[in-house]
Amino acid sequence: MASGEEVSNKQIILKDYVTGFPKETDMKMVSSSIKIKVPEGSKAVLVKNLYLSCDPYMRNLMKKQESRGYFDAYRPGSVLSGFGVSKILDSDHPDFKKGDLVWGITGWEEFSLIARTERLKIITHIEVPLSYYTSILGMPGMTAYAGIFEVCSPKKGEYVYVSAASGAVGQLVGQYAKSVGCYVVGSVGSKEKVDLLKTKFGFDEAFNYKEEQDLVVTLERYFPQGIDIYFENVGGAMLDAVILNMREHGRVAVCGMISQYNKEKRDGVQNLPLIVGKRIHIKGFSVFDYWHMYPQFLETTIQRIKEGKIVYAEDIVEGLENAPSALVGLYYGRNVGKQVVLLAHE
């Protein structure tokens, strides 16, 4: 592709602000054109997007709000954005040069002009699948690592429960907790995912929450001694059931509450008064507070991958046109493993 060439650029835009569960029709694919050239003096880069990441937090950007912090809120008519893996086609920034592979925040489109280059990292290890930079080596991986080790401080022999346990973050949380000698149980939404947890990820036990009548009783069955650590990805009734089953000095790392994102009126959690007697700590956390650990995380995780000490499941769909349904599928648990969209091979 010659520099300065004008090419067509398929894009996914938000049609309107979303209420309730997002639908494919809340998004739309359009085609525009883009010049493969960064405006001089802009300090921007122009990239070809290779992989896009579907992550639960994106739902929160689909409602009317101010942009603040790391993410940009979506606006009707504008292109969605999110984590991705991209190749630099042109650069006006001294830190990036043509041909570099990067991961970070990009647009849901074939080509993106990126001004906020501080949200990009150059990929130096290419001996692993590039898609891993949207998953085990990217934001979800770092989230799992910081969440379990920094927020929960698991000790050998402790009882750990992970919800949404085959997801982008959960599958790693379980493996990390196992690596320090914890007993780990995960919950998921299908038999296929239960099998994945037990056979591929080495969880001690796993169950399909959709087949359980009473989560309180279920958790009692899997944790007769109680739960020390709960890695919270879902919220609502699950959290209530967990609090009842927690041991004294239990820790709840709240990574997300995906069951609540699409509700106009959120479920109320009723068992909070029990956290006093049990001295439970409930800690909301964000990966962005641990970003300084990324270089160390990257080295150790690549090493673990190479040694086969950690494994990972991705659910890769092909084609930008399939990105909206892949994203929507997250909220129905249709993905098996981390949901990624492949746009183009390098």
Add this chain to the structure above:
Amino acid sequence: MASGEEVSNKQIILKDYVTGFPKETDMKMVSSSIKIKVPEGSKAVLVKNLYLSCDPYMRNLMKKQESRGYFDAYRPGSVLSGFGVSKILDSDHPDFKKGDLVWGITGWEEFSLIARTERLKIITHIEVPLSYYTSILGMPGMTAYAGIFEVCSPKKGEYVYVSAASGAVGQLVGQYAKSVGCYVVGSVGSKEKVDLLKTKFGFDEAFNYKEEQDLVVTLERYFPQGIDIYFENVGGAMLDAVILNMREHGRVAVCGMISQYNKEKRDGVQNLPLIVGKRIHIKGFSVFDYWHMYPQFLETTIQRIKEGKIVYAEDIVEGLENAPSALVGLYYGRNVGKQVVLLAHE
């Protein structure tokens, strides 16, 4: 009173397990007799009770349950127990002798035979009112001290909100937070208590929650910059409003949730998903995890009292017959300051 003498002993017993708000008629005063003599070899002590403490946690002991940990669950027909100040009349325990003043867990009666002497501490400082060992120098004082300093780690300039702020614990939390340079606002249930907070305890601001239409708006008004630390004594809707008004990295020390103790179905807290983005930590805690700090706490607090750096309000009613209504009054906020019952002067 001669050793070995048999005397009449008025007692407050629980009539039946309590549902909903406790009523005076859930308790009953009876009269029995007791011998002023400890059985030989029992290692027990026999005390005359001087002050009894009314504390919110007592409601939780009024429902059917197993006794476990520090407190004994109440049973229909048995004498209530709680913190108190007492004088030893006879002792079969080497650590206690006749004439000693002690504070700790005793019965709601004139005289008590106490077997679990590990829950008693000898009072060595008698230059302060003895009732203070049920309040500022006892469990509530230690709770406030550990809760604000150990659980919340307040820093100069931070914004602190205390609910039930004129109560046994709240009034001290506010003063301790002020002592390290925080901005402190308290909520209470009457104008009289608002005045107490502002004039006696030095809170920066105070409001009567019963006069507010919308707690979210109220907290926005008192904390335009948001809340860094919330010392939680009430729970329910108040916690929901606080979460909406918290700043990033806010801390919620959950000391109790008195608004929920009398509900058959507790209020649901709906705003928990917000603790992720704001990285809020919600920490249930118990004074019993900090008991080792008591000697240090006692010395510094007595010093602060003597220097006038800390003040305290007690609401003292006289007579065992008035103890049930004093206890019930806690749940309606009828007490102004720490609720104590005076049984006898030394």
